[in-house]
Amino acid sequence: MSSPKTSEPTAAETATTAEPTPETQSAGGETQVDGAAEPSNGSGLQEPEYDVEVKLADLQADPNNPLFSAKSFEELQLSPELLKGIRAMNFSKPSKIQEKALPLLLLNPPMNMIAQSQSGTGKTAAFSLNILSRLDLNNISPQALVLAPSRELARQILGVIELMGGQMPGLKVAAAIPNPKRRSDRIDAHVIVGTPGTVMDMIRRKNIDPRNLKVLVLDEADNMLDQQGMGDQSKRVKQLVPRNLQIVLFSATFPAKVIQFAHQFAPNANVLTLAADDLTIEGIKQLYVDVNADQDKYATLLKFYELMTQASSIIFVNSRRVAEELEQRMTAEGHKVAQLTGALDGQQRDEVIDRFRRGEAKVLIATNVIARGIDVQTVTMVINYDVPVTVEGRPDPETYLHRIGRTGRFGRVGVALTFVHDKRSWQNLNEIATHFNTELHLVDTGDWDAVEQMISKIVKSGRAGKSTKEMTGMDS
């Protein structure tokens, strides 16, 4: 990053309020599996090139054995119903993480797994296939439990499992997310997907019977295990479920501070990891804009508005207050935006995210509640209106990575644009870029035509695969 043109901030300028709900926190990490660029998938999209390191808990699985790298779904000996489900999703071959993780996940007797792969590379399908292949459909009691950090993500995972298991007769999948009207309802389903607080509460009230659980998945596992995230809740859930179940931890990030706890939580796990340099996705063009003062941020944001509405965009902010202010101001000026923060009730949150998924709302202003896991393929632009920071006000590389990962899903291209407005925010972003050893490009707001042309070109091109220079007109 080039040096900031902005001056030293005042304390007031730098103060940011992290979203206080338990469903907001971040994660970060380093790690590395082998592999070359994927040929085109069924969708015509191409996965980015990256290496995954495999660490096996015991040597019963030889990583060089072709059985432990599945090049097709057929060779995994899945049921015909599951193969039909995969076809219905238009997946023609496994993604890199699916290729590596599935043979290990499906081993019998089951083994625990800690697996890392970049955002948008198909982790959900990997753990969902494992779950679905282990169910006894004749027994309508919970056999698999998936925990996720937000209701939005839990609902999304539920949708994937239902779609993938759509050909499995009698399959029941249920959500355990906050719902004041159904707090006392008992859940009879084969698979439960929920947020940890609600799941814990429902097990204690005997509305979820944990006795037949065989698989426990923590999606966004680093966040679910972090003491500043949902670590305590996840630990309590684990105390309430059978001891011998298969524990599966998935995330794009595993920062050093949680990795030890992850190994305690999922003992003797097979481990799939990525190198820190491989964490960012090439299809996501990372830009930043340097504005002079806080007030100029809004004016600059408006300049991008038209580009944002060309497809779908998310504007991330660090507090509910800024989300509300931006929404009110933009709406009053006739712009169509929606807002999603932990201040809304569950029903409102569901309505907002569903409208955004359907493309009825194109610009979504959000706090970190939806920074992780949300898969809306039409999102071509992510704006960090505020540089992500931890509750202590430190730069938060993991949240940055998860936020920008809402675009550029499964080989698509996207733009991630971060605003810096003073020395502190510039330093924070610079630390994030250094953490991932990645280059961010300065947008020259002196030439709007060029900016517009460059971003439109990326946004409209839709898919990755071209060189950065070709895509952006910039050297990477």
Ligand SMILES: Nc1ncnc2c1ncn2[C@@H]1O[C@H](COP(=O)(O)OP(=O)(O)OP(=O)(O)O)[C@@H](O)[C@H]1O
């Ligand atoms: N084998 C496959 N072939 C084609 N598309 C796939 C395949 N696997 C997953 N996808 C698609 O890729 C997209 C991203 O998948 P998913 O949401 O599971 O990513 P993720 O790795 O969990 O990302 P995040 O880290 O952001 O949670 C989804 O739209 C999914 O349908």
